[in-house]
Amino acid sequence: MKNLKKTDPQIYELVKQEEKRQHDVLEMIPSENYASEAVVETLGTVLTNKYSEGFPKKRYYQGNSVIDSVEILAAERAKKLFGVPYVNVQALSGSPANSAIYFALLKNGDKLMGMELASGGHISHGHPIGLTGRLFKIAHYKLGKDSLLDYDEIERDG
Structure with missing residues (x-):
């Protein structure tokens, strides 16, 4: 977050405050469950810049080959974890x-x-x-x- 700290120190400090709050508090609201550091890091990557409506290899926009690979990998892992033949890993809400x-x-x-x-x-x-x-x-x-x-x-x- 060094770029954020340099570009917008006020937002940086607010992010740090929220990190501390989440570290110090047990949140019992399921929709506010904490993401792991690995998930937070991934959400801070260029993967979030890509709009990928549709399903892997059947998207409405070009340039989704990497996103398709990520989604296919996530689906394969979820199928293995839950022992099921099909999953949909797309729900964002x-x-x-x-x-x-x-x-x-x-x-x-x-x-x-x-x-x-x-x-x-x-x-x-x-x-x-x-x-x-x-x-x-x-x-x-x-x-x-x-x-x-x-x-x-x-x-x-x-």
Whole structure:
């Protein structure tokens, strides 16, 4: 980050503050889970400059041979890790990732259990205004006053 420090010392200092905060705090919100240093380094490379809509070797833009190789490698590793014949490693956001899982495992009307918004859940976890709230029977769970899950309540409502 020496170029950032030289070019914009204020942003550099804010990045350092956030690094310290993430190091010192246990984050319990799944979408804010910490990326490993290797992932952070990779996200800071020229790979992020490339728009790669579509699938490997079937892209809508030219110049994706390296991106295709990265995606194919990631997919092969995920298939091996999970022991499955197919994977899609493209989801860049929690909502599309959640939707991919829901539609792979559930049918319309199935029960979906998700954390309520006030406890740190997300609209994609079955909120009535979201798609999942319209397609599935929703059971929400929440954190207790002690910030812990009430497993008896989860078992009862699930």
